[in-house]
Amino acid sequence: MIVVTTDLIPGREIVETLGLVRGNTVRSRHALRVVAAVFKQFFGGEVHEYTKLLAETREQALDRMLAEARAQGADAVVGVRFASSEISTAAAEFMAYGTAVKLAPKR
Amino acid sequence: MSPEEREPSADELLAMAYADGELGAAARRDFEARLANEPALVREVAEHLRLDVLARSAAGPEPADFEWKRLSQDTLQRGGLGLGWTLLLVGALALLAWTGWTVAVSDLDLAAKLALAAVGLGVVLVGGFTLRARLATLHLDPYRDIER
Numbered sequence: 001m002i003v004v005t006t007d008l009i010p011g012r013e014i015v016e017t018l019g020l021v022r023g024n025t026v027r028s029r030h031a032l033r034v035v036a037a038v039f040k041q042f043f044g045g046e047v048h049e050y051t052k053l054l055a056e057t058r059e060q061a062l063d064r065m066l067a068e069a070r071a072q073g074a075d076a077v078v079g080v081r082f083a084s085s086e087i088s089t090a091a092a093e094f095m096a097y098g099t100a101v102k103l104a105p106k107r
Numbered sequence: 108m109s110p111e112e113r114e115p116s117a118d119e120l121l122a123m124a125y126a127d128g129e130l131g132a133a134a135r136r137d138f139e140a141r142l143a144n145e146p147a148l149v150r151e152v153a154e155h156l157r158l159d160v161l162a163r164s165a166a167g168p169e170p171a172d173f174e175w176k177r178l179s180q181d182t183l184q185r186g187g188l189g190l191g192w193t194l195l196l197v198g199a200l201a202l203l204a205w206t207g208w209t210v211a212v213s214d215l216d217l218a219a220k221l222a223l224a225a226v227g228l229g230v231v232l233v234g235g236f237t238l239r240a241r242l243a244t245l246h247l248d249p250y251r252d253i254e255r
Binding site for chain 1: 128156160163164171175192195250251253254255
């Protein structure tokens with residue numbers, strides 16, 4: 001499965017647009033990690049607890065989007081975007097979305 | 108022959124194909140029916156997903172990572188943090204116990220004491236069973252090893 005942020009894929013032709021596919025998730029770290037993160041925020045620098053939280057959330061949202069694309073029989077997802085919002089102070093929400101398409105070699 | 112050298116079983120190949128989204132609709136439905144009853148298959152799929160996710164998000168270490176690792180093995184750092192966490196947790200539990208005892212021996216109405224006890228027990232039960240569910244599914248979460 002090709003996943004790109006562009007609207008076109010060089011060397012390939014979009015022969016069918018299957019529609020919007022998206023995946024989202026909300027994740028949090030356990031309470032002790034949140035306490036550790038609060039201490040790190042106090043002194044500055046990278047807060048690894050939150051870096052990890054966002055990375056986990058991003059990958060899961062992406063996988064859910066890809067699962068939806070596979071279920072539709074897509075060859076690729078184009079125009080992929082990520083969106084995030086705050087559900088609560090200790091949780092991260094990520095949404096990945098794009099357009100599922102079928103491809104053929106360019107004539 | 109080591110486990111890495113042997114040929115994968117039919118179920119392992121199916122789990123790989125399922126994790127990679129390569130099964131057709133009918134085969135996928137059949138496999139999902141088996142997943143509902145076979146925990147070993149669920150673990151097999153989770154392991155493939157975990158490896159896929161890790162491979163996709165693999166990133167080389169940064170200079171600061173080496174220093175974080177060195178510090179995490181430093182006796183003073185480990186001892187200080189360990190003592191700090193222990194004091195925090197023991198203190199929090201002691202405060203909770205003291206609050207419970209203070210309420211129990213206070214002049215509050217019996218009905219209010221029973222209501223507070225119900226709330227406390229409810230929090231413990233909901234928290235305990237939420238933790239139980241998390242621990243039961245922790246090893247099936249392919250995203251928990253991602254670092255950045």
